[in-house]
Amino acid sequence: MTKHESVSSEQQTNLAAKLHEPVSSEGESLRDQEAIANDFQGESTKGEIEMVSGFDPTHAVSEGSEEVFNAEELANLPDAASTAYLSPETVCGADDRVRITPATSIPWRWICKLFITFPDGGRYVGTGWFIGGRTVMTAGHCVFSKANGGWARSIEVVPGMDGNARPFGSQVGTSFRSVQGWTQDGKPEFDYGAIILPNCNLGNRVGWFGFANLSDSTLKNLLVNTSGYPADKPLGTQWFNAGTITNVTDRKIYYMIDTIGGQSGSPVWRFLNGERHAVGIHAYGGCPNSATRIIKPVFDNMLAWKNIPC
Template sequence: MTKKKRIGLSIVSLSLSAVLALPLAVGTPTASATSGKLSPHTPVSSDGTIFEAAKTFSGVVTEANGSYVKGYEGTGKKSPVKIKGGKVAPVRSAEDNEGDVSTESVIGTDERTRVTNTTTYPYRAIAHIESDIGGCTGWMIDADTVATAGHCIYDPGSGKWASWARVYPGRNGSTAPYGYANAVNFFSVTGWTQNGDTNYDYGAIKLDKPIGDSTGWFGLRVVSGSLNGMAQNISGYPGDKTYGTQWEDADQVRETYTYKVHYANDTYGGQSGSPVYNSSSCGTCSIAIHTNGVYGGNPYNRGTRITQEVFNNLNTWKNR
């Protein structure tokens, strides 16, 4: 397939075998949310708690077609760590859970380019994730919170959460310019953990230290109408390139649906959880979370759209 893209996008520009994060406690869900039938956007954590999302947050700016919270560029202070050893876990893709969904796809000619300087914002706020259920990408949304795809932290097939995860913001091959942080809790929603519904394939990781103070974090943007034609970029850690290197591709939103957005950015397994972001009045803000590839005759890759419910949950998880 021939694709027409490359539209302009302005962006603000140890040994693992010996030391791994200790397994996290995984509990049986205990409802603390309102009784009755739960919305598929109901938040749930790996410690077994089902809870309610907040509805109001500080720093929210309302605009004619939605709302946003701004990101933060961080101090840029480095704490470099040399990563010893090679690949720890296979890349994670939605295909592992959904037989009819292909892994993230290169569409036509591969137009991804390597991010050679991962210490500039926003690239330093994009993280390589390693865990016992596979390798993925995530992005800082607060000093100690990383947004990612739900299938990067919870496997509906086995009914299990990841028991550990290590996050390397701005990783560049064997170098972690800002060190790393370990997961202390995972969050997703019941639509993913109970039903494995790709419309609710999103989540977050709470970290053991505020590494985002150095790297900065992304803003979040809700757009109430169509996003078609909006310039956007996807950058992450694909499994078909040199391990631990970050790659990006720019395109525009091609199709807008209630829960998903579709685009022709080239991606590959391992880029699940990447931010789908652009630069606008809100600074560098994500509009979706990359989750799936081409399937069912549709020619585009796709991501979970940041709707009001997703926006509320991501902001709630920052404060848990």
């Protein structure tokens, strides 16, 4: 198609639908599923390690993990956003981020530190959040990077990480989801993806966020929250900030909430009537910082990924 050829509204709709076509690291054909995207508080099905002064739980919970990195290696890992040459997340004005410690209560335990390994051996960090028993939502650039060989080789998911403490242990995912708009075209407005864990044990234990497709009028000036694992703070510490959505476009939401590299993939959520529903997947900086908006095609893909059987 030349630049002078006209495009009908129907062709534009079909193109947008193709860009949101879900793809997996296994090359499977994926279909939408119907579900209600409620949050879930989780149920403790395994013993938890007591936070006893002087006891380091890191060794106890890392035994049996597929990949174990030492603290020095972990502290020096770059943000996954650097794989796609993206605008770094930014502190806008005075930095009023607050550390979440401990991170074992709701909703902090739904948020996960990610340790990402790509096919070329490159190691990076990011943030994710549970949306189902075995499904962790994140940015597309955390699961797929053309510059690093394509789909991630593995991602270790650590919910509620707090410094060296891993109170719920971790799981390593090797199955991933995203959409053609990101994996093929690298479009920022399609920068979202998911990690599919080996089973539902971890997700059912800690619980997960709900998510919602909200109208422009509801989103504009909406007070939202975000929390994640910034790389400028001590290793494994989770940091929170909140603010209002200042601008809304067809596929993005913008805000002046403080974030830093490492928080790529963090949830941006509305807390209302005791329920927490994500409305965006944080990915970009620039003041305002921004998130991939959960519009209907994104919502539908998330429902399908959320309901992958255990």
